[in-house]
Amino acid sequence: MRGKYVNQTTQAQSFGKDPTTVRDTSHYKEEYVKSFVEKWDELIDWDRRWQSEGEFFIEQLRSYGVERVLDVACGTGFHSVRLLSAGFDVVSADGAPEMLARAFQNARDRGYILRTVQADWRWLNRTVHEQFDAVICLGNSFTHLFKEHDRRKSLAEYYATLNHDGILMLDQRNYDAILDEGFSTKHQYYYCGEDVIAEPEHVDEGLARFRYTFPDKSSYHLNMYPLRKKYTRRLMHEVGFQHIETYGDFQETFKANDPDFLVHVAEKSYQEEDEES
Structure with missing residues (x-):
């Protein structure tokens, strides 16, 4: 995403005198400093996450006949590599250059070559000039958008880059549970x-x-916007996605505040109103 130039070789994050006042969409570039990105895979643990997710994303994509996928928040490449290994045609995008560099290296270490592009979601189609069967925005990444018009614009860009029957898969923390009941986590997904x-x-x-x-006692921070589930679904509907399924920790049926994470699967395919009734 666009913002003032940041020296990506820096090892320290910068939030100013009062970090809780930093609520700016473009600030994430100053959060994903090189030293934090180098530790990101330690946070995720690729092998354990691969096991915890199972085949959820692969099965969802295959059920919609997806072949081409745009990973708009590829991070260090976990899902891009996962989908490449399953036979999907993947383009990997991220706004943080350090993330893209690490993603490319992670893929190469596993025998894959990523097609990467640095892109701001709000102007995604300025950079990406292809159409896809699916757009995925995973890893709680959408919560880096602090302004509603940024969220609407990004969703509209995702919508525009999809084929007429494409799908968007977007996840988020279960912020309803955190806001209403306080934070707890099973730390397993x-x-x-x-x-x-x-x-x-x-x-x-x-x-x-x-x-x-981290185990070496180093610590880093991310400032994110706590999206509520109904709000996220409403924005998707208003942008044009007609049918949306929401899963809690990869389950179709769940109690509202039980899951740690939610996954929204939104269909672009258009139906006239009289066909729905």
């Missing part, structure tokens, strides 16, 4: 590194500031 602690340092209706503490 997304952030699977056993020795890494990921927990909120500050939460209000406009900010979820998470701290990530």
Whole structure:
């Protein structure tokens, strides 16, 4: 995403005197500093996450006949590599150059060559000039957007890059549970590194500031917007996605505040209103 130039070789994050006032979409570039990105795979633990997810995303994509996938928040490449290994045609995008560099290296270490592009979601189609069967935005990445018009614009860009019967898969933390009941986590699906602690340092209706503490006692922070489930689904509908299924920790049926993470699967295919009734 666009923003002021950041020296990506820096090892320290910068949030100013009062970190809880940093609620800017473009600030994430200053959060994903090189030293944090180098530890990201330790937080995820690829092998454990692969096991915890099972075939959920692969089965969903195959059920819709998907062949070409745009991973708009590829991070260090986990899902891009996962889908490549399953036979999908994947283009990997991210706004953070350090993430893209690590993703490319991770893929190469596993015998794959990623097609990568640095792209701002709000102007995605300026950079990506192809159509896809699916767009995936995973890893709680959508919560880096702090302004509603940024969220609407990004969703519209995803919609535009999809084929007429394409799907969007977007996930998020279950912020309803965090806001309404406080934070708890089974720590078994997304952030699977056993020795890494990921927990909120500050939460209000406009900010979820998470701290990530590693075994070497180093710690990093991410400032994110706490999306509520109904709000996210409403934005998707208003952009044009007619049918949306939401899964909790990869399950179709769940109690509202039980899951750690939610996955929304939104269909672009258009039906006239009289055909729905």
